[in-house]
Amino acid sequence: MKKVLFAMALALAQTAWADGGMDILKSQCSSCHNLTGPAPQTLKELWARKGPDLFYAGNKYRKEWLVQWLQNPTRIRPAGEFYEDHIKPGEKHDEIDPATLKPHVSLSKDDAQAVADALMTLKPKSDLIAKEKIEEGTISKSMGEMVFDKFLGCMACHRIEPDYGGLSGPELYTAGDRLQPEYIASYIRSPQAWDPKIWMPNKHVSDMNIQKLVHYLEALSQENKNGK
Ligand code: HEC
Ligand code: HEC
Structure with missing residues (x-):
């Protein structure tokens, strides 16, 4: 009792x-x-x-x-x-x-x-999150940066180190710490599904590259935390 x-x-x-x-x-x-x-x-x-x-x-x-x-x-x-x-x-x-x-x-x-x-407790977008499945994986920093910067042009708006990268979007060297991985994946898949008028373009990133980007951003945060 x-x-x-x-x-x-x-x-x-x-x-x-x-x-x-x-x-x-x-x-x-x-x-x-x-x-x-x-x-x-x-x-x-x-x-x-x-x-x-x-x-x-x-x-x-x-x-x-x-x-x-x-x-x-x-x-x-x-x-x-x-x-x-x-x-x-x-x-x-x-x-x-x-x-x-x-x-x-x-x-x-x-x-x-x-x-x-x-x-x-505020979870009105759980349907979008449920669509994402993050697989285990690793990616080298140079390969990650190649996809992020050279192939997809993400660096125009996002910083991947303090003082390195674009200014019009949130910095991403702490994204792995701040954000749930499924959210990162879902936002990259379709920024406008989250925020219809946002100026981040939908680059129609492939499933494979979405996984790579999630692993890359998590590795960046880890590195940033370790003070490298
Ligand atoms: C034209 C500028 C621009 C480009 C190019 C761009 N983004 Fe973004 N991104 C933004 C803006 C603006 C936001 C949302 C800002 C906000 O919520 O305040 C955002 C949000 C994000 C978020 C969520 C971050 C957070 O803190 O909520 C991730 C992850 C992300 N972008 C990854 C990428 C990736 C990966 C690419 C390349 C495929 C990319 N972005 C290309 C402008 C851009
Ligand atoms: C005067 C306006 C203002 C007030 C009041 C305010 N915020 Fe903010 N908040 C902001 C701005 C601007 C940012 C973006 C900061 C940045 O990107 O560096 C922010 C960012 C945030 C973020 C990070 C969001 C993200 O996705 O990057 C959280 C969480 C947050 N605020 C929570 C709060 C809470 C909780 C309160 C009340 C105790 C609060 N804020 C009061 C303006 C405000």
Whole structure:
């Protein structure tokens, strides 16, 4: 009997925990993040977006990453959201104007955990995730970079090292840490299935190359974590 009561109390506490997280999201985060969907349906809406959509967070992020990042946020989109508002023409190419980029709010450990719990319950895109199957595999860094950069042109918009790569998309040297592998695969397969007006092109990447890219991005994150 005691055990049952304890289990019930624990379940209630966990629900209260996620509820508390949802309260924080609604009061402190919803001014910049869309928590309910749908994604922007016009370019005007897209460009007015103040932060990435979070309404499918449970299909996108690794929970451990969320808990850490919310306590100690680092920049993911080198030129912020929306990038054209934060770049200026440089001598050779466009440069970031750091004065226009503000640091992200950070949360206490308890709040970060509660918010991460609440975010992980948001899973409206599980049908897309279910279509992806990640196979075991490895790829050499040079081969991965060849596919990513030379064959598919992904580097025009994404960084694969701090200060190396394009500015208009999120950096990808921590993508393996941040994102669920099925989300990475699904987003590469069809960015517009996630975000209808996003400027990442659908390159009709083959299943084989999607697997290679997932393995490559995971290896990059591993390397980045090891401080190489
Ligand atoms: C003033 C606007 C603003 C507020 C308020 C805000 N954010 Fe953000 N958030 C942003 C922007 C802009 C980014 C993109 C940062 C980057 O790419 O470097 C971001 C990024 C994120 C990310 C990473 C998303 C991704 O896919 O890269 C998470 C998670 C997040 N915010 C959660 C929160 C939570 C939780 C709160 C409330 C406690 C919050 N944000 C409040 C503007 C905001
Ligand atoms: C024209 C610019 C552009 C090109 C080229 C491009 N992307 Fe993207 N990519 C983006 C943008 C913009 C986003 C979404 C930004 C956001 O959510 O704020 C994105 C998102 C992603 C994401 C999800 C990242 C995240 O943090 O949510 C992955 C993975 C990705 N791209 C991989 C690729 C790969 C692999 C290629 C090459 C096949 C590629 N991209 C080509 C602009 C680009």
